[in-house]
Each structure stands twice: as structure tokens, then as C-alpha cells.
Amino acid sequence: MGEATIRDVARRAEVSVASVSRALNGLDNVRAETRDRVIKAAAELGYVPHAGARSLSLARAHAIGVVLPDLHGEFFSECVRGMDKEASRRGYLLLLSNMHDDGDQAAVALRAMRGRVDGLLVMAPHIAPATLESALPPALPSVMINSHAELPGRPALRFDNRSGAEAMVAHLHANGYRHIVHIAGPQGNVDARERADGYRAACKRLGLTPHIIAGDFNEEAGEAAAQEILAGAIPVDAVFAANDSMAIGCLHILRTSGKRVPEDIAVAGFDDVPLARYLALSTVRVNIAEMGARAVARLIDMIEGKDQVRASETQTPELVMRATTAPRTASPGGAAYA
Amino acid sequence: MGEATIRDVARRAEVSVASVSRALNGLDNVRAETRDRVIKAAAELGYVPHAGARSLSLARAHAIGVVLPDLHGEFFSECVRGMDKEASRRGYLLLLSNMHDDGDQAAVALRAMRGRVDGLLVMAPHIAPATLESALPPALPSVMINSHAELPGRPALRFDNRSGAEAMVAHLHANGYRHIVHIAGPQGNVDARERADGYRAACKRLGLTPHIIAGDFNEEAGEAAAQEILAGAIPVDAVFAANDSMAIGCLHILRTSGKRVPEDIAVAGFDDVPLARYLALSTVRVNIAEMGARAVARLIDMIEGKDQVRASETQTPELVMRATTAPRTASPGGAAYA
DNA sequence: CTGAAAGCGCTTACAG
DNA sequence: CTGAAAGCGCTTACAG
Numbered sequence: 001m002g003e004a005t006i007r008d009v010a011r012r013a014e015v016s017v018a019s020v021s022r023a024l025n026g027l028d029n030v031r032a033e034t035r036d037r038v039i040k041a042a043a044e045l046g047y048v049p050h051a052g053a054r055s056l057s058l059a060r061a062h063a064i065g066v067v068l069p070d071l072h073g074e075f076f077s078e079c080v081r082g083m084d085k086e087a088s089r090r091g092y093l094l095l096l097s098n099m100h101d102d103g104d105q106a107a108v109a110l111r112a113m114r115g116r117v118d119g120l121l122v123m124a125p126h127i128a129p130a131t132l133e134s135a136l137p138p139a140l141p142s143v144m145i146n147s148h149a150e151l152p153g154r155p156a157l158r159f160d161n162r163s164g165a166e167a168m169v170a171h172l173h174a175n176g177y178r179h180i181v182h183i184a185g186p187q188g189n190v191d192a193r194e195r196a197d198g199y200r201a202a203c204k205r206l207g208l209t210p211h212i213i214a215g216d217f218n219e220e221a222g223e224a225a226a227q228e229i230l231a232g233a234i235p236v237d238a239v240f241a242a243n244d245s246m247a248i249g250c251l252h253i254l255r256t257s258g259k260r261v262p263e264d265i266a267v268a269g270f271d272d273v274p275l276a277r278y279l280a281l282s283t284v285r286v287n288i289a290e291m292g293a294r295a296v297a298r299l300i301d302m303i304e305g306k307d308q309v310r311a312s313e314t315q316t317p318e319l320v321m322r323a324t325t326a327p328r329t330a331s332p333g334g335a336a337y338a
Numbered sequence: 339m340g341e342a343t344i345r346d347v348a349r350r351a352e353v354s355v356a357s358v359s360r361a362l363n364g365l366d367n368v369r370a371e372t373r374d375r376v377i378k379a380a381a382e383l384g385y386v387p388h389a390g391a392r393s394l395s396l397a398r399a400h401a402i403g404v405v406l407p408d409l410h411g412e413f414f415s416e417c418v419r420g421m422d423k424e425a426s427r428r429g430y431l432l433l434l435s436n437m438h439d440d441g442d443q444a445a446v447a448l449r450a451m452r453g454r455v456d457g458l459l460v461m462a463p464h465i466a467p468a469t470l471e472s473a474l475p476p477a478l479p480s481v482m483i484n485s486h487a488e489l490p491g492r493p494a495l496r497f498d499n500r501s502g503a504e505a506m507v508a509h510l511h512a513n514g515y516r517h518i519v520h521i522a523g524p525q526g527n528v529d530a531r532e533r534a535d536g537y538r539a540a541c542k543r544l545g546l547t548p549h550i551i552a553g554d555f556n557e558e559a560g561e562a563a564a565q566e567i568l569a570g571a572i573p574v575d576a577v578f579a580a581n582d583s584m585a586i587g588c589l590h591i592l593r594t595s596g597k598r599v600p601e602d603i604a605v606a607g608f609d610d611v612p613l614a615r616y617l618a619l620s621t622v623r624v625n626i627a628e629m630g631a632r633a634v635a636r637l638i639d640m641i642e643g644k645d646q647v648r649a650s651e652t653q654t655p656e657l658v659m660r661a662t663t664a665p666r667t668a669s670p671g672g673a674a675y676a
Numbered sequence: 677c678t679g680a681a682a683g684c685g686c687t688t689a690c691a692g
Numbered sequence: 693c694t695g696a697a698a699g700c701g702c703t704t705a706c707a708g
Binding site: 343344345355356359360363387388389390391392393394395396 | 700
């Protein structure tokens with residue numbers, strides 16, 4: 001019972017384990033006849049090398065740890081897909097660990113990675129830099145994605161949330177909207193904060209009065225914000241949510257309450273999830289799959305000693321204009337589906 | 339340089355590595371004073387045990403390998419989310435590997451798992467049973483999700499696609515539709531085949547003439563099918579796509595071509611992705627997150643010797659009736675958003 | 677309660 | 693070109 005080991009192969013091929021190792025790893029200091037015997041024996045036994053033992057001896061796991069927060073649907077899958085694509089292309093496996101919303105769990109998740117991976121990809125928009133820094137194994141190459149401040153020696157890849165938000169406000173302004181309300185993301189989340197900052201900055205520059213409703217990135221928060229807006233205490237002709245989920249929740253409630261979008265109120269989001277296209281929701285596109293792949297590429301370069309610089313990178317998001325923010329002078333008519 | 343090892347801790351605490359191991363693993367045959375010294379030394383050194391070495395010595399990795407095909411957005415994330423939740427609850431990590439559409443890659447992916455994981459979760463609706471059987475390490479506990487035939491000793495968890503499809507056809511029939519076209523999934527995919535089988539069986543039972551258009555589970559296939567339907571060669575009053583993506587593509591083209599849904603043509607899908615709710619698309623709901631969690635639970639039970647029976651399980655999908663399949667007598671009016 | 681030693685399954689100088 | 697041996701970082705009988 002149990003899988004065959006290198007010793008079983010050695011015995012069957014009547015050579016030493018050293019020769020088996022050399023033959024199977026394609027080293028050239030093996031006689032052709034020996035190599036053939038080894039390969040034959042391995043095939044007969046269905047031998048597959050034990051990756052755990054191999055990585056202990058090589059001090060290389062050919063795996064990278066991925067620590068992600070609780071991400072909404074498409075965002076998560078796109079991110080992992082991008083990572084997996086690049087990782088498998090370069091012969092690495094992904095060890096996944098969800099990290100929920102507190103720092104202790106993050107530390108546990110990171111510790112569990114020790115001795116299994118050659119590097120770490122961390123997305124922690126909600127963890128304070130100091131907490132993160134102390135939880136990260138100092139010697140392990142790591143790339144931070146969309147996280148708080150810069151950590152020394154660890155490249156940070158991020159979206160330029162601020163300029164994305166500014167672009168959206170400018171777009172709304174250009175299309176004739178003057179009372180733009182922002183539905184913010186969760187407290188302490190760095191993406192949320194930067195998007196709100198961009199909103200505020202653009203309002204200031206354009207002479208608009210900012211008004212922020214608190215939210216948490218979930219659809220329900222967008223629905224609640226819509227109710228608040230429908231109550232009518234403040235003037236609103238456009239809503240800019242800090243992500244698409246909230247924008248969609250808001251849109252849904254506004255429409256089912258009889259409001260026309262964008263004729264009565266324009267709605268915009270952030271992220272460009274696939275749903276956005278179908279709802280004709282204007283938004284700011286971030287390419288998370290590409291960022292995931294890029295993060296893996298950078299990390300593997302670091303692991304393999306090809307990246308001494310460790311520079312951070314910023315991806316500029318792209319404004320996506322759709323029907324929910326059409327110019328105020330647009331002809332009336334439903335835009336629910338375009 | 340390099341992380342601290344158990345020997346560093348032993349040296350600093352002035353005990354043997356055996357005592358360090360015992361103290362840190364909470365065994366009771368350690369004097370309290372010794373334990374304290376060890377814990378103190380470990381903390382001072384920032385010692386984290388090397389999981390790779392630990393699992394080699396214990397012959398237990400506390401990790402499970404997940405091999406998935408290329409899944410569409412929500413389906414993938416929901417599946418992994420369900421798995422991760424249960425895995426982390428029970429102290430296991432997930433080692434992820436995407437398997438693209440061919441058997442060779444599957445074998446490579448599975449081999450790479452050897453010696454890193456205690457068991458395997460395999461979703462391979464597109465791989466032939468014989469190929470799969472030969473690629474699976476015989477001694478490794480495995481649970482099959484939505485895959486072809488039963489493999490001995492490996493529980494299969496699956497959706498009852500057939501009855502789900504039958505229920506949808508019956509629903510369409512009950513609502514007055516008589517010319518129901520099916521857009522099928524890819525050749526060789528077991529889900530696709532079962533859904534088509536259910537469609538055919540229901541048509542036969544209800545005295546309807548089946549008509550199947552080939553597809554591949556992608557949105558574009560739904561769009562192409564819509565074009566074919568719009569060409570008008572065959573009578574169609576309802577379209578039942580083998581998954582939501584194709585249904586959505588079809589819906590999109592029908593509507594932008596001026597067809598009213600469901601007044602002119604009803605549309606139904608399969609899966610119940612989040613988008614479906616927003617488009618008021620009728621569909622058949624499969625709870626993939628729950629199935630993922632369940633698969634992990636079953637696998638860990640097997641690993642821990644708590645499951646001798648290894649019974650397969652079937653999850654019955656649920657019919658979700660929305661506006662795109664409203665009764666033929668329904669009052670006219672847009673149903674794009676409900 | 678504690679330590680020296682063997683062993684988990686590999687790789688790789690080292691010597692021949 | 694090949695093999696015996698040490699070592700990767702742990703755990704655990706075994707003896708004391």
C-alpha cells in the first residue's frame with residue numbers, strides 16, 4: 001500500500017536512488033541505458049515524485065500562497081483566474097486562503113503558508129499596514145495587491161482609485177449633473193477611501209457640494225442609500241457608488257420605485273463587473289484578472305531573483321460610459337437594457 | 339538570514355528539539371517550566387513551524403487539492419468560496435489547479451498535487467471516466483464533483499440535471515409554450531448531456547417536438563442561437579438554454595432585435611447566476627457553494643477515516659420562475675427589469 | 677519529563 | 693557515470 005517512492009523505483013531498476021533522481025530530473029550525467037531502465041521502472045510502478053519531500057530538499061515549493069479577503073463574485077473569480085493562468089504557465093501552484101475581516105485571522109492564514117510556498121500574494125485592503133507588516137514572514141518574497149501603504153521590499157500593485165473616481169465625477173458633471181451623491185465603501189478599506197477622496201477632490205475642483213452616504217460594498221447598502229435618496233431630504237440628480245454592487249442595488253430600488261434612470265437620477269458604479277454591461281451601468285473599469293496575472297509574474301520574478309528593484313505599479317482604471325449616466329438632455333425612454 | 343528553525347528555538351531555550359516539538363504541539367509530557375521557556379524562545383525568534391517538513395514527517399499535509407475546469411465567473415467563485423469555508427473551518431488549506439479542456443493537462447495537474455495534499459476534489463465534467471481513473475493517484479482519497487460515471491471508492495456529488503431540465507420544460511409547457519428549442523452545452527460535457535437528455539425526455543412525455551441547437555456554454559453561443567432563431571426557419575415560442583450564460587446571450591440578441599420576451603419568445607436558463615435575478619430570467623438553481631462545502635466535508639471525513647461508505651450524493655435543483663417565462667396570456671409590457 | 681536517534685522522501689556534493 | 697552519505701525541518705518511538 002502507499003504510493004511508490006524513489007527507493008521502490010531504485011530497487012526495481014537495480015540502481016541507486018541517486019541515479020533515479022538524476023534520470024528523472026533530466027540531468028545529463030546518467031548513462032542512456034540507465035536512464036531508460038529508470039524511466040521504465042518508474043512507469044511500471046506508476047511512480048510520481050513526492051512534491052513535499054522534493055521541496056523540503058530543494059528549499060523550493062514551486063507554489064505561491066494567495067491570501068484574499070472575502071471578495072464579491074466576479075471580482076474573486078477573475079482575480080484567481082488571472083493568477084492561475086500566469087502561475088501555471090510558469091509551473092507554480094496556487095495555495096489559497098481566504099482571510100476574513102480581521103487581522104488575527106490574517107496572521108493565522110499567513111503562518112499556515114510557511115514552508116509550503118515560495119512567496120506570497122496578499123490582498124488586504126482592510127488590514128492596517130502595521131498589522132500586515134508584523135504578520136508577514138520577513139524573508140518571504142511578497143507582492144501586495146490593493147493594500148494600504150507601501151511595505152519595504154514588497155512591491156505594491158494597485159489601481160489608481162482616486163483618478164478613476166475623479167474621472168467619473170467629471171463625466172457626470174460634463175453630462176449636466178450637479179447634485180452628485182457618493183455611496184462610500186466600508187470604513188478602513190483603502191479602495192473605498194481612495195474612491196471617496198477622488199470624489200471629494202473632483203467636487204471641490206468643479207464647485208459641487210459633496211454628499212456622502214455610508215455603505216459597505218454590498219448590494220443592500222446601495223438599496224438603503226436609494227431609500228434615503230427617495231426620502232428626498234437632499235437634492236440629488238446623480239448617484240456615484242464606490243462599487244458596482246452598491247450601484248446595482250441602488251439602481252434596482254430607484255427603478256422599482258418608479259424613478260427613471262438617468263432622466264430622474266443618474267447612477268454610476270466602480271469595477272465594471274459583467275452585470276454592469278447588461279444593466280447599461282456606467283462605471284470605472286479595473287482589470288483585476290490582469291492585475292492578478294501581473295502580481296504573479298512579479299512575485300515569481302522576485303522568487304527567481306530576477307527582480308531586484310521591487311518597484312510598485314499602478315493601473316489606471318478606465319471610464320466606461322453607458323446609459324445610466326447619459327447626458328441630461330437625452331431623449332426620454334427606458335434604458336434598462338442596452 | 340532564513341527563517342528560524344526548530345533547532346534555533348531549541349538552542350535558545352536550552353532544550354532538545356524533541357522538547358520544542360512537544361511543547362509547541364501541546365503534548366502533556368513536558369514540564370510547565372520547560373514549555374514556558376520554549377514558547378518564550380519561539381516568540382522571540384518569530385518561529386513558525388515549517389509546514390512542509392511537518393507534513394513529510396506526519397504524512398499529513400492538512401491541505402486538499404482542488405482541480406477545476408475553466409468555470410464561468412460566479413460559478414467558479416461560489417464553488418471555491420463554499421470549499422474554502424468548510425476547509426478553513428476544519429483546518430485545511432486549498433491547493434488550486436485549473437485544468438483546461440484536455441485530459442493530459444488533467445494528469446499533469448493531478449501529479450503536481452502528489453505529496454502536497456491529503457485528498458483531491460475533482461470537477462471534470464468534460465473528461466472521460468477512463469482518462470480520469472488512470473490519472474487519479476489510486477491511494478489518494480478523492481471526491482468527484484459533477485463528473486462522468488462513478489469511479490470505485492470515490493464518492494460522486496452531482497446535480498440532478500436531468501430532472502431540473504424536465505421541470506423547466508414542464509413549466510414552459512404549463513405556461514402555454516409549445517415550440518421549445520434547446521440550446522445545448524458542449525459535446526462531451528456531462529452536465530450538458532444530462533440537461534439535453536432531460537429536455538428530450540420531457541418533450542417526449544409532453545408530445546412536443548424537440549429541437550436542439552448546438553452550443554458551448556458561452557454567451558456567444560446563445561447569441562448565435564438567437565440569430566438562428568430570428569432567421570425563422572423553425573417555429574419557436576420558447577428557448578431553454580443549457581446554462582444561464584447562453585440564455586443571457588440569447589435574451590440580449592432577441593431584445594435588441596425587437597423581440598419581446600416573453601410575449602414573442604420566452605427564455606429560460608440553468609444555474610441561477612446572480613445576473614439571472616436582475617434580468618428576471620427564469621432558470622434552474624443549483625447551489626454550487628453548498629456542493630463545494632459538502633464535497634470538502636466528505637473528503638475530510640474520508641481522509642480522517644470517518645467515512646467508510648463513500649456513498650454518492652445528488653442535489654436536486656430548484657426551478658426558479660421569473661418574468662422571462664411568464665404565462666403566454668400575460669398582459670403585454672416590458673419585463674426587462676423586475 | 678527529557679534527549680539522542682531514526683525516519684519521512686527527496687537532492688546533491690563528494691569520492692570513486 | 694555511479695553510489696553511499698549527509699541534509700532539508702520536522703515528529704516520535706525508545707531508553708533513561
